[in-house]
Amino acid sequence: MGFRVFELERWQSDYEHAVDYNVADSSVRGARLGDVLTPEEQERFLAMELSYPMVNGTERLRDSIAGLYRNGATGLNVLVTVGGAEANQLACQTLLEPGDRVAVIEPGYRQVHGVAEALGCSVLPLALDRDRGWRPRLDQLARDAASGLKLIYLVNPNNPTGSVLTREERHEIVSIAAKAGAWILADEVYRGAERHTDHETPSFWGEYDRVVAVNSLSKAYGLPGLRLGWMVAPADLVGPLWRRHEYAVISAAAPSMRLAELALAEPMRSRLIGRQRELTRTGWTLMEHWLARHADLVSAAAAEATSMAFVRYQLPQSSVEVADRIRKEASVLVGPGEFLGADHHLRITHGLGADYVGEALRRIAEVLGRMAAQ
Ligand SMILES: Cc1ncc(COP(=O)(O)O)c(C=O)c1O
Structure with missing residues (x-):
């Protein structure tokens, strides 16, 4: 009882601006001020x-x-x-x-x-x-x-x-x-x-x-x-x-x-929602291919909504340990499942643009592959 740290938000506050790729977030890539504020x-x-x-x-x-x-x-x-x-x-x-x-x-x-x-x-x-x-x-x-x-x-x-x-x-x-x-x-x-x-x-x-x-x-x-x-x-x-x-x-x-x-x-309103859906849908296609390519390491149920995949990995280490290795070795931030109530999962956001997400996923797979071989 008493005050408890909000672990997920603490993790994001501490590291989200200290990595090359932040896929721990839960929103799509932010729209620009100029998208909303027309001339x-x-x-x-x-x-x-x-x-x-x-x-x-x-x-x-x-x-x-x-x-x-x-x-x-x-x-x-x-x-x-x-x-x-x-x-x-x-x-x-x-x-x-x-x-x-x-x-x-x-x-x-x-x-x-x-x-x-x-x-x-x-x-x-x-x-x-x-x-x-x-x-x-x-x-x-x-x-x-x-x-x-x-x-x-x-x-x-x-x-x-x-x-x-x-x-x-x-x-x-x-x-x-x-x-x-x-x-x-x-x-x-x-x-x-x-x-x-x-x-x-x-x-x-x-x-x-x-x-x-x-x-x-x-x-x-x-x-x-x-x-x-x-x-x-x-x-x-x-x-x-x-x-x-x-x-x-x-x-x-x-x-x-x-x-x-x-x-x-x-x-x-429809324009902003349409933009988000487009990012979410193209991101998921990328994620689906990545999951299929690395099926020996990772799996995830296809989400009906959101631009996130809740990815289960095949390693004995806790999600905080795995996320920490990915952060330190690949400069990519993912969300540890433990902080969302399910260990042995990583939360990975894919609605951030294909180039950005593609490179983040490549780096994540490299670390997971290395950990699996150790
Ligand atoms: C389910 C849920 N509720 C609330 C929030 C808080 O978000 P915001 O304050 O940006 O609306 C989040 C952020 O990740 C969320 O995932």
């Missing part, structure tokens, strides 16, 4: 006064975010945050108390895992079963819920496995949550990053009354540097979330909010 918009942007903006997000931005959800979301359901990261943090601070039981998807992004433990909650894994193509063990979730659950944290589409919950799984999770009176914290930052289809993964928002849906511009839109996210919540929960947002950051940055308004307006 017509530049003058207005430069004339912007840098006063404090609306603390909960500009009205225009909140309205356009609400428009991305079905079932009657309005700007009053939206709080604009500093990335999905702040949104997850606020949801935990607002909804959880010491002693609460929290189910957390695993493997997964372990922010809520660490925050919930630091708040004195018990964390129960909602396991994704690797042998069944990373399907969730919902029978276990139902058993855990029978003894009480305050919150279920889902990452859908998932980081790192790229799996997407089916309609039936979503309904079953809602019915388990409803029986227990549990909140669903639906981290949907990879909505729009589907690889097989252009249809966006449906949001949990509107499927049940105790849902907080989180999203950001970091993944599907390829704009992580804006640090712009949001949460959609029942109107009477938005106030308590907002009160904590004031303590943490006051507000998101005014220029980022303006750029977010532009990014979410059509046709820009």
Whole structure:
């Protein structure tokens, strides 16, 4: 219990700018400022006064975010945050108390895992079963819920496995949550990053009354540097979330909010998502060939979404040891699976452009080959 280092983010903070190739990230290659700020918009942007903006997000931005959800979301359901990261943090601070039981998807992004433990909650894994193509063990979730659950944290589409919950799984999770009176914290930052289809993964928002849906511009839109996210919540929960947002950051940055308004307006929104899908899809083709060429060393289930592959390797060493060898010997940063809840895997992002990823993969294979021969 108590404060726990967020190991994955620590790993990235320490090394991501100290290697030749960083494929430990979870976004596609970032879009450029000039992709969003068209020549017509530049003058207005430069004339912007840098006063404090609306603390909960500009009205225009909140309205356009609400428009991305079905079932009657309005700007009053939206709080604009500093990335999905702040949104997850606020949801935990607002909804959880010491002693609460929290189910957390695993493997997964372990922010809520660490925050919930630091708040004195018990964390129960909602396991994704690797042998069944990373399907969730919902029978276990139902058993855990029978003894009480305050919150279920889902990452859908998932980081790192790229799996997407089916309609039936979503309904079953809602019915388990409803029986227990549990909140669903639906981290949907990879909505729009589907690889097989252009249809966006449906949001949990509107499927049940105790849902907080989180999203950001970091993944599907390829704009992580804006640090712009949001949460959609029942109107009477938005106030308590907002009160904590004031303590943490006051507000998101005014220029980022303006750029977010532009990014979410059509046709820009479709253009950014299209750019991300193209990077994701060409990256996966490259990754698939690499996996086939090195089948003696590595394997991965084809992710339904995201620009990441969760690669299992055939070596006895832990994922931190393997990732450290790759970092030191090849100057390539990969994400150790241990930091995402599954050892003997490496998270490798392929949506960063063919030349960049091709060279990173070549170097990774060289190190793995060497380790296997030792
Ligand atoms: C599932 C998930 N949620 C939230 C975040 C936080 O991202 P951001 O704050 O850039 O939206 C990440 C980043 O990797 C993530 O993978």
